[in-house]
Structure formats: C-alpha cells, structure tokens
Amino acid sequence: MLSPAFLSRLRRLLPPHCVLNEREDLLPFESDGLAAYRNTPDVVALPENEAQVAAILQLCHRHKVAVVARGAGTGLSAGALPVDGAVLLVLAKLNRIKAIDPLARTAVVEPGVRNLAISEAVAQHNLYYAPDPSSQIACSIGGNVAENSGGVHCLKYGLTVHNILRLRAWTIDGQLLEIGNESLDAPGYDLLALLTGSEGMLAVITEVTVKLLPRPERAQVVLAAFDDVAKAGAAVGNIIAAGVIPAGLEMMDRLAIQAAEAFVHAGYPLDCEALLLCEVDGINEEVSDDIFTVRKVLEASGAIEIRTAESEAQRLKFWAGRKAAFPAVGRLAPDYYCMDGTIPRGALPHVLKRISELSTEYGLAVANVFHAGDGNLHPLILFDANQPGELTKAESFGGKILELCVEVGGTITGEHGVGMEKIKQMCTQFATPELTRFHDVKAAFDPDTLLNPGKAVPELHRCAEWGAMHVHGAQLPHPELPRF
Numbered sequence: 001m002l003s004p005a006f007l008s009r010l011r012r013l014l015p016p017h018c019v020l021n022e023r024e025d026l027l028p029f030e031s032d033g034l035a036a037y038r039n040t041p042d043v044v045a046l047p048e049n050e051a052q053v054a055a056i057l058q059l060c061h062r063h064k065v066a067v068v069a070r071g072a073g074t075g076l077s078a079g080a081l082p083v084d085g086a087v088l089l090v091l092a093k094l095n096r097i098k099a100i101d102p103l104a105r106t107a108v109v110e111p112g113v114r115n116l117a118i119s120e121a122v123a124q125h126n127l128y129y130a131p132d133p134s135s136q137i138a139c140s141i142g143g144n145v146a147e148n149s150g151g152v153h154c155l156k157y158g159l160t161v162h163n164i165l166r167l168r169a170w171t172i173d174g175q176l177l178e179i180g181n182e183s184l185d186a187p188g189y190d191l192l193a194l195l196t197g198s199e200g201m202l203a204v205i206t207e208v209t210v211k212l213l214p215r216p217e218r219a220q221v222v223l224a225a226f227d228d229v230a231k232a233g234a235a236v237g238n239i240i241a242a243g244v245i246p247a248g249l250e251m252m253d254r255l256a257i258q259a260a261e262a263f264v265h266a267g268y269p270l271d272c273e274a275l276l277l278c279e280v281d282g283i284n285e286e287v288s289d290d291i292f293t294v295r296k297v298l299e300a301s302g303a304i305e306i307r308t309a310e311s312e313a314q315r316l317k318f319w320a321g322r323k324a325a326f327p328a329v330g331r332l333a334p335d336y337y338c339m340d341g342t343i344p345r346g347a348l349p350h351v352l353k354r355i356s357e358l359s360t361e362y363g364l365a366v367a368n369v370f371h372a373g374d375g376n377l378h379p380l381i382l383f384d385a386n387q388p389g390e391l392t393k394a395e396s397f398g399g400k401i402l403e404l405c406v407e408v409g410g411t412i413t414g415e416h417g418v419g420m421e422k423i424k425q426m427c428t429q430f431a432t433p434e435l436t437r438f439h440d441v442k443a444a445f446d447p448d449t450l451l452n453p454g455k456a457v458p459e460l461h462r463c464a465e466w467g468a469m470h471v472h473g474a475q476l477p478h479p480e481l482p483r484f
C-alpha cells in the first residue's frame with residue numbers, strides 16, 4: 001500500500017487528470033493481454049512529457065517505491081502486471097511522432113506511439129516500419145522495444161532490435177541515457193541491444209529512433225494446403241533451403257483455419273490439416289522468380305492445393321484470416337492461453353506432433369497459429385476458466401510446451417517476453433551462471449530492484465524451490481538454498 005504522503009507528492013508532479021487512484025479508474029489497468037493474471041494497481045501515473053517521467057522516477061527512487069512501466073497493455077506475458085505497492089507508469093500519453101526524415105529513412109517517436117501509426121505517418125514518403133506484431137493497431141513502440149517484438153515481416157527484416165537506431169531512456173534514479181547512433185558501429189557496450197527486450201527492468205524508454213524501409217515494388221502471397229501438419233512443417237524448411245527468404249511465412253492448423261474462415265471468410269480451403277501462407281516481396285522480377293520457386297517447393301513437399309493471390313485484394317484477404325486468427329480462435333472457447341516459444345525450423349514436425357499428443361493427454365484442444373519461418377510457435381490452448389482446475393491445467397500444458405521447445409534446442413519465448421508468465425521456465429532455459437549475470441546486469445542499472453520487480457529473471461532460490469534449476473556435472477547448484 002502506498003502512503004498518503006507519497007501519493008500527495010506524486011500528485012504534485014502531475015496535473016490532476018494524470019494520476020488515477022479511484023478503484024473504477026484503476027480496474028482497466030489490472031492486467032495486460034494475459035488477462036488470467038490480474039492485480040489492481042495502487043496508483044496509475046500518466047505523464048504527458050519526458051520531464052514528468054524523470055520526476056516520477058526520482059520520487060520513487062527517493063522513497064524506494066517500485067515502478068512498473070506500461071505501454072498499451074497488449075503484452076501476453078504479464079510484463080506490465082501491476083505490483084503491490086508500486087506506481088504503474090503508463091506511457092500512453094507520450095504519443096507524438098517528433099520527426100520524420102525521409103532522406104535518412106528514420107523517424108523519431110515517443111514511446112506511446114502505436115506501431116502501425118508509424119507506417120501510416122510515413123506512407124506519404126513511400127516508406128514503412130517493418131516489424132509488424134499482429135497487435136500493431138494497438139501496441140506501442142515503447143512496449144515493442146521493451147519486448148523486442150516481432151511479427152510476420154521479421155523473418156526477412158528482423159526484430160525490433162534490428163530496426164531501431166537510438167533510444168532515450170531514464171534510469172530509476174532519474175538519469176537520462178542516450179544510447180545508440182546512426183552509424184553501423186559504435187564505441188562502448190551495446191546498451192541499445194541490452195535495453196531492447198529488457199521488459200521494463202532496466203530503464204524507462206521515452207524516445208525511439210526507428211529505421212524506415214522503402215515499400216517494396218510488389219508483394220505477392222502463395223497459399224498452400226496440406227493433408228498433414230508434419231508435411232507443412234517440412235515445407236517451411238524446404239522453402240528456406242531453396243534460397244528464398246519470404247517476407248512472411250505463416251502456418252495455421254485445422255482448428256485455426258476453420259476458426260479464421262468462419263470469422264473473416266478469407267476463402268481458405270477447409271478440407272486440410274494445415275495451411276501455409278508464404279509472401280515474397282521486392283522488385284517485380286525477383287518476386288516472379290521467387291513465386292515460381294516457392295510453388296515448385298510446395299508441390300514437391302506434398303501440398304494438396306496451391307493458390308497464388310492474383311490481386312492486391314486477394315492478397316489482403318488471405319492475410320486477413322491469419323491476422324484475425326487469434327480473435328477467431330477466441331470464439332471457440334471461453335478462454336485461450338497463447339503460448340510463445342521458438343524452435344529450430346527442422347524440429348517443427350516433431351514438436352507439432354508432440355503438442356498434439358499433449359493436447360490429448362491434457363484433454364484440452366489446441367489451435368496452432370504461428371510465424372513458421374522463424375520457428376516461432378503460438379499454440380493457443382483452449383479452456384474454460386470457470387471450470388475448477390482448468391486454468392492450472394492449461395498453464396501446466398503450456399509449461400510442457402515451453403520445456404519441449406528448450407529440449408529441441410529452442411527458447412521459451414519468441415517475441416512475447418518472459419514477464420510473470422514464463423519466469424519458472426527461465427530456470428529450465430538458463431543455468432546458474434547465466435542467471436547470476438542477469439542479476440548482475442539488473443543490479444548495475446537498478447540496485448534496489450525497483451523497476452518491474454519480480455518479472456523476467458527468477459531469483460535463484462525460486463528456481464531451487466520450483467525444482468527447475470539446471471544441474472551441471474551432477475553438482476546441485478547452490479546447495480545452501482532451501483528446497484521445498
């Protein structure tokens with residue numbers, strides 16, 4: 001609980017409409033996109049400029065009050081979940097596009113600017129911002145940086161970290177960090193990369209300089225249907241092996257296809273087990289060559305139906321199904337739990353088969369919708385939170401999927417971050433030496449662990465408690481820690 005004295009100091013820093021602490025005002029902020037995890041914040045601060053952000057951080061630092069940064073709250077790993085006794089620092093009002101430089105192909109934006117708003121603002125210069133999370137109409141660029149977000153286009157154009165140049169960010173004691181620059185190399189440690197994906201644990205981002213790309217001359221998508229999920233999984237690797245780098249390579253399984261078709265009528269074939277959408281872009285001739293190659297590879301990989309979008313309207317229709325797949329699946333059950341793990345592309349057939357076996361074991365249906373080209377899985381586990389025990393069952397099933405990802409050489413997150421959701425699986429992914437270094441980095445920025453405490457990096461004793469700590473050479477790490 002925050003003291004009345006602290007709250008009145010906070011109110012002195014901001015206009016009255018920028019501090020919320022009435023219950024009905026706080027409820028919209030009790031969760032991010034992972035609504036199964038909820039906690040009503042003690043207070044919400046909505047600064048309108050960078051100076052106010054700095055002042056809030058200084059106040060919190062002085063009074064040893066924790067701070068949870070929040071962008072648009074679309075995160076799927078409870079990264080922006082409020083923490084008891086903390087200020088929820090919402091960056092949504094810092095939403096100005098400060099500069100666009102069409103010659104340098106850059107834009108300088110505040111953290112609350114929506115991802116899609118950047119591409120909309122620079123379209124007049126025939127430019128766009130490449131990373132395109134499916135949540136791009138809503139999610140903020142600050143959140144994208146904090147999560148190192150990806151999307152359909154990231155297979156070819158990279159994640160957020162590959163598409164930003166500079167950041168302005170504030171440490172918990174209110175110091176400004178200006179990091180990154182516009183040249184290819186820079187002296188010093190790469191703090192830009194360190195802050196990207198740091199989930200609000202190291203600093204609060206108040207300005208981002210993004211790279212812009214010229215819109216491709218042509219983009220075309222091929223849709224391929226398969227009678228077997230494993231064949232579709234193998235086709236993904238075959239396309240890349242044939243030398244094509246698609247601008248997007250996405251996959252859906254039967255349940256997802258049927259849900260998407262019923263929702264947006266994208267014209268998908270329904271009598272199949274898996275669909276691949278493969279988009280290529282570039283100059284005209286390059287696209288024609290790639291489409292030819294992709295079709296040949298898909299045929300050889302056993303596709304039962306192949307269609308190439310013949311118009312821009314058809315291309316957008318094919319994508320509409322994929323882009324709406326999450327809400328479409330949301331119509332199939334009262335709740336779903338979206339997982340996010342990454343695996344080597346070659347492991348796709350094995351992992352998909354194993355997920356289907358786990359689905360039978362747990363008695364919970366799964367729809368698979370994912371960035372297949374990146375090996376980034378999004379199994380959506382369907383359940384009903386009103387049925388006692390189903391959420392726990394779904395969480396346990398999800399945990400097994402993440403452990404499977406690690407087992408085949410992948411990772412427990414592709415783009416959604418660790419947050420609160422995957423903190424246990426961090427103990428499976430990393431051993432004590434790596435986790436210790438993560439804590440050292442955190443301490444270098446935030447020795448009092450005031451920024452987003454309890455998220456992303458587990459305490460070592462927690463790993464011991466969960467029985468998930470890596471054992472090296474039969475030596476139990478930290479034998480002095482209590483095991484429960």
Ligand SMILES: Cc1cc2nc3c(=O)[nH]c(=O)nc-3n(C[C@H](O)[C@H](O)[C@H](O)COP(=O)(O)OP(=O)(O)OC[C@H]3O[C@@H](n4cnc5c(N)ncnc54)[C@H](O)[C@@H]3O)c2cc1C
Nearest residue numbers: 071072073074075079134140142143146149150200205415
């Ligand atoms: C339907 C749907 C589809 C999605 N599809 C994708 C997808 O394709 N790819 C993908 O990568 N993600 C996807 N996501 C997840 C989510 O949209 C991304 O993680 C996004 O980057 C979160 O942005 P946000 O502004 O909502 O951040 P929030 O949810 O508000 O916060 C996310 C994290 O960032 C931190 N943070 C936010 N702003 C700042 C800041 N200014 N400074 C420091 N830390 C900050 C928070 O503390 C938190 O840890 C999807 C989500 C939904 C609901």
